[in-house]
Amino acid sequence: MDLPVILVMIVLVMAILLFIFEWVRVDVVGIIMMVCLPLLGLVTPKEAISGLSSNAVVSIIAVIIIGAGLDKTGAMNVLARILLRFAGKSESRIMLLISGTVSFISSFMQNIGAAALFMPATKRICRQTNIPVSRILMPMGFLAIIGGCLTLIGSSPLILLNDVMRISNPDAAPFGLFAVTPVGLALVLAGLVYFLLLGRLVLPSGQGEEASGPMSSSLMRTYQDIGSLAEINVPESVKKTNTLAELEIRPHFFVTVVGIAKAGGGTNFTPMPDDTIGPGDVLAVNGAPDMIRKLAGANGWEIKEDLEIFAEHLSPNNAGIMEVIISPRSDLTQRTLRSSEFRRKYGVNPLALFRGNKTYVAGISTLILETGDALLLQGRWEKFHFLKQQHDLIFTEDVQGEILRTEKIKFAVGSLLLSLTLILIFHVQLSIALLTGALGMVLTRVLSIDEAYQSVDWMTVFLLGGLIPLGIAFEKTGAAKLIAESIMSMMGSVSPLILLTVVGLLTSFFTLVVSNVGATVLMVPLAMNMAGTAGADPRIAALVVAVACSNTFILPTHQVNALVMRPGGYRTIDYFKAGTGMTVLYLIVMMAAVYVFYGVSG
The missing domain is CATH 3.30.70.1450 (Regulator of K+ conductance, C-terminal domain)
Known part of the structure; x- marks a missing residue:
């Protein structure tokens, strides 16, 4: 083992420890990787920052902007209403419906795109139903990853599979679009059942970055x-x-x-x-x-037991309660709420008045208002935004919600459809197709360019931007190949099923620390050669590698896991807790499906 391999292993262990113990935030870990790797000579400076311009990171930036545009126009409200009509307010049904839908979309669209597009609707549903967003976002993210295994165009490893196989064995018959579907369906069902039965035990109950409810x-x-x-x-x-x-x-x-x-x-x-x-x-x-x-x-x-007619109109998505202070220059001073026609003028309902140390509820419409009085108001968020522009009142908290641009919904949906058309019909590279849709949002004034920048979760960007050069160093120094060959040589003569199981395990490890594309390129030729020696089908060995590349749940290193980390308020330990069982279940179901559907002998 030469010095570069030793160094990259030390950096890898350091990154894992930083993730586990959270001595610094995860995006800072990414920046540390971008700095340490070139200083140690493990990658070039260009390679160290190449992650920031990678297809995956640019795609994430673009798809978040598209999702923000859809949310800004109210399109996600429509989607949330449809989902709630079927799921009601049951946490289990909402989790199953959202996760199942996202997994299906991931079968024909990159999983990061499916997860990012559904995240605004998911957050809205959680606010409206008072379900902690952390209980829904992680299952959605995991099923988005698994859903990429439903077809041969659902994930990067499966897209690459036939090409990498052809390099190793030009005579290998290519897989068809739905060749992997039986395994993918088994994995999706297993994932849904896992969270249905064990979700309350393995998922955190925090509210994520934004709490639900009408009042802080x-x-x-x-x-x-x-x-x-x-x-x-x-x-x-x-x-x-x-x-x-x-x-x-x-x-x-x-x-x-x-x-x-x-x-x-x-x-x-x-x-x-x-x-x-x-x-x-x-x-x-x-x-x-x-x-x-x-x-x-x-x-x-x-x-009534719950809100029915007013469920949507007065949900935390659309309405809430705010406190305002009457400013010295306000026209409301020395007047009453009734004489100023406060409700009719501003469209909000006064609930209480706080003066000194006393709270008044009855008779507040006829109290003469004074500078410094605090009013507790209930209303829809767009009314509060309007009220804030009048400068008569000082808000004690940031106004939630936003003024929706519903007149722009056709442009937002059109931008999304343009991206999907470029991806699915014209086979334009994912990042370029999604950037086209994001640009469409800006050019049609669905979002201003400043709003587009503000919508991007830069923590996710720098986390992935730093992990990609770590994967490059792992491959470039030969550390990945050395580990793979050492394990394979230690196995000796084994049955095809055991060999494929080890291949799945090894691939699952590499995909946590190396990009899934890198793991595919590394493991497919190796697995095909070993399968030929053990009397197994090399094509099935290659397929196991491509599917196992999606078994990445224990750390927030996959793009989807990184995407939902901050909105869900997750920590690395949360991924370890929920992801350990999911990883084991994934391997068991994958190998069982391969055994049943592809006739692998034990």
Whole structure:
């Protein structure tokens, strides 16, 4: 073992330790690799930064921009509505539906593209259903990787398979588009069952980079139960119709009506005192749960178990609760909310007023406002963005949500379809095709160029940018070949099934530290030669290598794992915890499927 091999092994161990113990952030590990490798002479300076311009990294940047454009126009809202219609609010059904759909899309589109496009919709669904995003993003990512094994165009190793086989054996018959489908289907089903049965044990329960709910935790501590949202049905048996002013809901029950869906049609999200409530109407109310129950009981109304009519309109995706401070220059000072027609003018509902150390709920519409008063407001995010532009009020937190450009949805979808057409029909290189779609988003003003830059997760970019030169060094120094040949020589004479199992294990290791393309190029010729010696089919050995290159779950080194790491709030230990079982299951199911479908002898 010469010095370069020893050095690259030391760097590899250092990278793994940094990932495991998280002494620095994962993207910093990538930058360390870009610096250390050329300084040690293991790669050239050009090779050290080549990862930043690689096909994989450029594709990730482009597809994130495309996903941001789709999200900005509300296209992901439409997708989220469709998925929720089938899945409801069940965590298991949502996980199965999203992960299964992404795995299918990965069969004809690179898995990183499928995962990135679905990530905005997944985050929206998690916010709307109050399911921790960490419970969904990792299964989605793992199934996106596995779904690449459904066809011969789903992942880079399978795309390369026939070409690499031909180099090793020009007479080898090429695999057809669906030759790998039986193995891929078995792996997808195994992955879905794994998370269905063990997901609650192996997945973290954190909320990721953005928490769900209509009100932040800091506001919840200040205003306690004021932010509880409920939906109330007015039964047909209630014959009387009253105005909100007549019912005096807020003075008696400290509850605010924030929405009225009329029995005859039409929904009002800023109810006024003269609005009426009658039989068949449905109300959305904010207040303390016990007071909401008293309100319903006093009027003979029915509290629904969950939001139905208002589920989407008042979901955390679309609406929430914010606190604002009245500024010294505000036109609202020395006026009341009622006299300034606050609800009608701004389209938001005042819930409470905080002055000094006291919180007021009843009678806030007639209180004379003073500089420094804090108002707790409920409304849709686009109304808060409008309110922020008026400069009458100072927001104590960043306004969530965004103003959607729904009029641009056809341009956003068109840009995506353009990229898919270039990939699937004209066979344009993935990075160029996706960059074309990303450019389309900017040129059609779906996104400004600044918004496009801001949408990119640069942590993912630098993580992968540093891992790619590590893979180059691993191959260039001969360390990968040395390890592979040493293991193969130690095996001696074994049965075809055992040989293929070892090939799968070895490939799974290399694909964690070397690019999956590098692992394919390295292992296919080696596996085919060893298979011929052991009496196994060299083509099946090559296929095992290509499929095993997707068995990369223990570390966040695969592009998809890196992509979901920050949005899901994952740490390396989370991948190790969930990925260990997935890795073992993947190997078992892969070899069982190869044994059953390709007639490999034991």
